Amino acid sequence: MSVHALAVRAATIGGPLARLDPRSRVLAAVALVVTIATLHRLDVLLCAVAGAGALALVSGQPLRALGHRLLHLEGFMAALLLLLPFTMPGAPLLTLGPIAASEAGVLRSLDIVLTVNGCALVVFALLAALDPVHLGQACARLGVPQRLVQTFLLTVRYGAVFRAEIRRLTESMRVRGFAPGTNRHTFRTYGNLAGMVLVRSLERAERVDEAMRCRGYSGRLPIGHAGRFGRADLLFGFAVLAAACALVGADRLL
């Protein structure tokens, strides 16, 4: 999506979280992900996942997007999760012929599934609908080096350009009868595609660089910022802190 489309999407999703300073969302996301990653008790983890799920619902984003994300995550972790029960030693819970799923392995798998999904829900709820330009600005105001943020902002802008470029090229390949398969022709075609896009991007980079210099660029651009830290942020910050303390407390003390 273009910078404009991403900004429009962020603005139309709205919801109570949109009123927060982007810095609060970034800090809260990091704090909650770190908290959930340190939990070990399954019941506490379940509470954390439920809370993160509620936050995702409140964020006002379409549930289909969430489902898509979580499904991708599960496919990703399948190798890890399906193997753990059978490779970890312990009392067998389920026997399939010569192999047995150990109780320890199953519990470990459950622990990972809950942790990974909880963290993914937090990132979805707090950051997925955040305009990437605001994310960059928030990071700059939180102390991330200016040059890195500047590069990030330009990448957001040109990422959309080159996604469109690649889409256009692959479409023109398809209408000319290109059907990808595992063969030399496919690899050569994709190699040419990557090479072509690289050539165009280098030319584009030169033009952008010259345009920036013409406008007096000397290593610094204003990054700007959106949002102000207000009462809503204070309340949200306390709520996040309280939730994190409660989860860690329950995990360690109960």
Add this chain to the structure above:
Amino acid sequence: MAHIPDGVLSPAVLAGGGILAAGGLAAALRHLDEARIARTAILAAVFFAASLIVVPVGPSSVHLLLGALMGLVIGTATFPAVLIALVLQAVLFGFGGLTTLGVNTFNIALPGVLFGLLAHGYVGRAQAPAAMLAAGAAAAAAVAGTAGLVALALILSSADFVQPAKVLGLTYLPLMLAEALITGFAVGFLKRVKPEIFLASARPVAA
């Protein structure tokens, strides 16, 4: 599969990966003066966009990482480029995670920079067929390096992950094949169309 999500690795591995990635980033940012910001950002955008290409390999399909090609073209600036692409993927698509940004950046960028820069001089000097072979070998080595580092991150996190890490390593074989061939052909194309990309003077960020 190079995007390890939040909640799998141990805190020590996350911290170690973060420190190593920060080291690579600091070295790259020192060279990233104002003249190179646009170039780095735009190439980061290209590699971010290229990861959307799905290449069929036998019954499976792979998304390209192109770490070695990045190392060949932008040198150490691969570190910030990979970090930025990973932030965008984590936030916009939910691939990877926040706490794993350091580990994932290091796992993808280091082999790319290492093998890319190793092959850089030869790819610049050699004729197209030899340069393509060298670039393909660098790409295969970089994917193997990434696979090894991902497995290492898992194994160092917990002894329980030893077996799954081995299986995960095997899933990188199709990617290795696809990356080696596509990087080789891409370099062949660039040698014909824009050979100055690989000349030493064009090297944007010296190691």
